[in-house]
Amino acid sequence: MSRVTSPLDLLRVMVRIRAFEEAVGELFVRGGTAGTMLHLSIGEEGAAAGFGLAMRPGDTFTTHHRGHGVFLARGGDPRRMMAEIAGKAAGSCRGRGGSMHIADVTLGHLGANAIVGGGIPHVVGAALAARHLGSGNVSVAFFGDGAMQQGVLYESMNLAALWRLPVVFACVNNQYGMGTRIDRAAASLDFDARARAFGLRGVTVDASDATAVFETATQVLADAREGRPALVTLDCFRFYGHARKDRSPYRTEEEEREGRSRDPVARLADRLRGEDVLDDDTLTAMRDDARREMDDAVAFALAAPPPDLAALHEDVYAPDRPAPPSVDAYHALVYPEGEARA
Amino acid sequence: MTTAVDTTTYRDALREALREGLRRDPHVVILGEEVGRYGGAYGVTSGLLDEFGEDRVLDTPISEAGIVGAAVGAALAGLRPVVELMYVDFAALAMDQIVNQAAKARSMFGGQTGVPLVLRTQGGTGRSAGAQHSQSLEAWFLHTPGLRLYVPATVTDAHHLLLAALREPDPVVFVEHKALYTTRSDLGAHAPPPGVSVRRREGRDVTVVTYSRMLHRCLDAAQALAARGVEADVIDLRTLCPLDLEPVVASARRTGRVLIVTEDTLTGGVSAELAARVTELAFDWLEEPPMRLAGEDVPIPVAPALEEASVPTPLRIERAALRLLGRRA
Numbered sequence: 001m002s003r004v005t006s007p008l009d010l011l012r013v014m015v016r017i018r019a020f021e022e023a024v025g026e027l028f029v030r031g032g033t034a035g036t037m038l039h040l041s042i043g044e045e046g047a048a049a050g051f052g053l054a055m056r057p058g059d060t061f062t063t064h065h066r067g068h069g070v071f072l073a074r075g076g077d078p079r080r081m082m083a084e085i086a087g088k089a090a091g092s093c094r095g096r097g098g099s100m101h102i103a104d105v106t107l108g109h110l111g112a113n114a115i116v117g118g119g120i121p122h123v124v125g126a127a128l129a130a131r132h133l134g135s136g137n138v139s140v141a142f143f144g145d146g147a148m149q150q151g152v153l154y155e156s157m158n159l160a161a162l163w164r165l166p167v168v169f170a171c172v173n174n175q176y177g178m179g180t181r182i183d184r185a186a187a188s189l190d191f192d193a194r195a196r197a198f199g200l201r202g203v204t205v206d207a208s209d210a211t212a213v214f215e216t217a218t219q220v221l222a223d224a225r226e227g228r229p230a231l232v233t234l235d236c237f238r239f240y241g242h243a244r245k246d247r248s249p250y251r252t253e254e255e256e257r258e259g260r261s262r263d264p265v266a267r268l269a270d271r272l273r274g275e276d277v278l279d280d281d282t283l284t285a286m287r288d289d290a291r292r293e294m295d296d297a298v299a300f301a302l303a304a305p306p307p308d309l310a311a312l313h314e315d316v317y318a319p320d321r322p323a324p325p326s327v328d329a330y331h332a333l334v335y336p337e338g339e340a341r342a
Numbered sequence: 343m344t345t346a347v348d349t350t351t352y353r354d355a356l357r358e359a360l361r362e363g364l365r366r367d368p369h370v371v372i373l374g375e376e377v378g379r380y381g382g383a384y385g386v387t388s389g390l391l392d393e394f395g396e397d398r399v400l401d402t403p404i405s406e407a408g409i410v411g412a413a414v415g416a417a418l419a420g421l422r423p424v425v426e427l428m429y430v431d432f433a434a435l436a437m438d439q440i441v442n443q444a445a446k447a448r449s450m451f452g453g454q455t456g457v458p459l460v461l462r463t464q465g466g467t468g469r470s471a472g473a474q475h476s477q478s479l480e481a482w483f484l485h486t487p488g489l490r491l492y493v494p495a496t497v498t499d500a501h502h503l504l505l506a507a508l509r510e511p512d513p514v515v516f517v518e519h520k521a522l523y524t525t526r527s528d529l530g531a532h533a534p535p536p537g538v539s540v541r542r543r544e545g546r547d548v549t550v551v552t553y554s555r556m557l558h559r560c561l562d563a564a565q566a567l568a569a570r571g572v573e574a575d576v577i578d579l580r581t582l583c584p585l586d587l588e589p590v591v592a593s594a595r596r597t598g599r600v601l602i603v604t605e606d607t608l609t610g611g612v613s614a615e616l617a618a619r620v621t622e623l624a625f626d627w628l629e630e631p632p633m634r635l636a637g638e639d640v641p642i643p644v645a646p647a648l649e650e651a652s653v654p655t656p657l658r659i660e661r662a663a664l665r666l667l668g669r670r671a
Contacts, residue, residue: 060419094452101450110418111451115442121411122418122443129419132371132397139415152438155408162403315453316487318511322537322584324487334622 005053007272010210012286013053014045014265017069019290020078023298024068024085024099028244032302034087034098036245041069043239046264047172048073050213051140051234054221060108060126061140062119065100066172066238067112070142074107082297088304095307096315108137116177117143117150120169124156127165127229138166138224146177149185154198157231161199164227168220169200171231172207174238175259179250195231207234208262211271237262348526352494355501355529356386356462356518360424363508364394367422370508373400373409374426374462383428384464384523406435410461414443417459422508429475430465430517433482444513445488460507460514466555466605467649468521473641476520476649478554478606483515484582484615490514491582492536495557497525499580502533510536519555537584541593545573548663549593551616552603553579556654560603563659574601574663582612591623598629599666605653608636635662 021040028038041048044066052073055061063070071081077092084091085099092104100114110126113119123139130137147153148171160167171191175182183189195202201223205216213234220230237259241248248256272278317323325333350358363370372387378401381388391399402409406427413425427433433440444457467476483491490512494500500518507514534540542557543564552560557578564574575593579585594600600620604613613634620632638652654662661671 062415092452093450093454096452097450103451103454105418105451105454110415110455111447113443115438118411118438118443121408121439122415124408125412125415125417125421125423126419127415128371128400128412129416129421132369132416133420139419152407152411155403155405156411158403159405159408159412163400315449317490318448318456319453321511324583324585334625 005214007211007268007277010049010053010214011265011268011272011278013049013073014210014268015286016078016290016293017045017048017072018042018265019287019294020068020072020081020297023294024082025244027082027086027298027301032298033085034095038085038099038244039065039242040240040244041066043237043260043263044172044174044207045069046210046213047207047234047236050207050210051170051217054214054217055138055140058108058135058137059140059221060110060123060130060137061142062110062122063102063112063142064116064119064144064147065114066144066174067102067142068099071102071104071109071112074109076104076107076109078294078297079300080104082301083304086301086304087307088301089307089311090300090304094311094315117147117152119143120147120153121156123167124159124165127160127167128163130166136225138168138221140168140170142170142172144177145171145173145175145182146185147171148191157195157198157200160229165229166224166227167229168224169229169231171233173233173235176238176242178242179246181251191231191233201228201230202233203230204233204235207236208264208267210264210268236264347528350497350526350529351523352497352500352518352525353384353386353523355497356504357388357390359501359504359508360387360390361393362505363424364390364398367508369420369422370424371398371400371416371421372424372426373402373413375402375404375409375428377401377426382426384520386462386523387426406432407439410436410439411443413459413461414439414447414457417457418447418455422458424460424462424508427461427463430463430479431474431477433463433479440483440489440515441486445486448512449488456511457513458511460504460516462516462518464518464520466519466521467642467653468555470644470646470649471520472644476642478604478637480517480582481606481611484612488512489583490536492516492580493554493582494518494580495522495554495578497527498530498533501529503536503580506536517554521555525558536581537586539577539579539586539589541575541589542578543574543576545575547573547597547599548575548667549590549597549600550574550576550603550659550663551579551590551600551620552576553582554605556603556605559654559656560659562656563663566656566660567663572663572667587619587623590620594620594624595627598627600624600628600632601659601663601666602632602634603654603659604636606637607639608634609639611636630666633662633666635659
């Protein structure tokens with residue numbers, strides 16, 4: 001473990017991610033979020049925290065449908081993410097992106113993507129830019145096991161290996177692409193072999209063990225920085241449905257019970273208690289702090305004003321560049337009122 | 343002393359713009375299939391690899407989604423990539439990256455970032471290249487907010503619009519025409535910016551609106567029309583986004599008759615949008631509904647005669663104009 005990241009740091013980030021997901025899930029049920037979709041990453045905290053904390057400032061990354069955890073692990077502001085999910089102008093994307101398009105470029109986050117696999121090739125280009133600019137940064141694509149069956153992943157893996165780019169492909173394998181379990185979607189579950197076939201290193205790690213994820217990530221990121229890209233499979237279990245309302249008719253309660261026994265937060269907390277690094281009071285305080293932080297984020301999001309309708313046409317093109325008129329402006333041009341009409 | 347004329351080809355004009363872009367901005371990189379050693383399928387990037395090296399001019403595997411996606415990522419991370427799609431038909435393989443990624447990143451992320459990339463490609467008929475190498479698909483891009491769409495017809499525009507594209511903060515789909523690469527003219531020192539339509543011929547009788555290769559066919563038709571006493575006002579749109587219809591409306595006010603000529607298909611094509619706009623903006627001055635002469639609603643056949651029959655020709659443009667004027671062909 002590195003000098004700057006302790007197991008307690010990992011635990012704290014995981015507890016914060018869980019608290020965020022629980023808070024945003026409650027906000028969703030109360031009708032406080034925009035839209036009818038919300039994808040929670042409960043059960044995947046070990047992957048997000050373990051990998052996210054191993055990255056360096058300046059490293060870039062793209063995320064996917066279930067990217068709240070990685071956003072927080074890389075230093076994202078829960079207030080701005082909560083406001084974004086609530087569709088408020090105070091959100092990190094001014095209420096245009098929401099959960100599935102969360103982004104904060106100041107953190108190197110090049111965006112969450114709602115097209116399965118859509119953000120994967122971006123890290124190839126970002127790594128090309130890093131090499132071109134001599135920044136020494138790595139670019140990491142986070143995606144789910146659903147994207148393992150998308151063609152663009154393999155185009156990207158080939159390019160990264162061919163050009164020896166500082167790239168890591170990080171597959172958060174939560175076992176389900178929406179309602180389809182990975183063994184019903186993939187003929188071969190040996191993802192490491194897929195990596196090797198493309199000339200990349202392939203590593204699978206049990207992501208219920210955040211410490212193991214951190215150590216693996218640290219190693220593959222160092223290798224990637226030297227031009228040896230990798231595919232890392234972060235094996236975990238999606239505790240709840242695909243979206244918040246999904247009642248999971250495609251899997252059994254027994255399977256869920258067993259999957260939820262692989263709780264990354266409980267696993268690290270239990271281990272640290274066993275090692276006398278953590279006591280119950282500290283853990284309770286950590287959870288209370290996280291809950292307070294996320295309650296504050298919810299309050300911030302609820303209090304934030306809705307976006308200004310006049311801003312609808314902003315940010316389609318760069319400011320001060322020509323843009324098509326609004327429908328109203330066009331109507332005013334075609335059907336002027338009063339005597340202006342010829 | 344004689345002045346050299348027709349010194350530059352459309353292809354050379356494009357190459358010189360790329361060379362200038364590579365020289366003036368170290369963040370410009372070119373990537374695409376066969377852009378390096380081969381010099382580009384149509385020779386546009388010939389010689390650039392030798393001059394600028396493999397870090398600036400990157401040959402890629404045949405992976406359209408991957409390379410356009412990589413260009414999006416490179417643009418998000420600080421470069422100014424020029425990605426070449428060998429044929430616009432291949433955009434179908436990269437549509438997610440063009441439409442869902444490049445076009446939307448600025449908006450989805452609330453203006454935090456833009457995607458300053460130029461997607462160079464070429465389309466159109468003229469080489470019996472068949473149904474998967476001959477289409478005019480600009481309507482796909484015109485339909486997508488967030489993209490720019492440049493469609494140069496002339497040598498000077500090929501050069502200056504590409505240089506302008508290399509300064510745009512947003513993604514530009516730059517559609518060249520495969521039948522224009524060997525056309526020649528003098529390379530003008532300047533050209534109007536994108537979003538300024540240009541009248542290429544003055545006439546009082548009928549307004550002809552077009553772009554890309556069809557400009558030349560419209561000018562040929564205008565010459566034939568002049569011999570019959572009909573003077574066509576020919577306007578080259580140059581860019582479809584931004585779109586400048588002011589000269590078209592001004593011309594329609596004088597002529598009352600507008601003929602729109604495009605190579606893309608009639609149904610749901612660019613001509614439909616142009617006809618709607620012209621109708622809305624010049625309704626009170628029109629003597630007839632705007633007439634659209636566009637590509638036939640068929641996959642482009644290989645047989646040269648069939649291929650030619652599938653798109654507007656100078657003769658068909660001439661006949662269409664006469665019909666619009668209520669005269670016998």
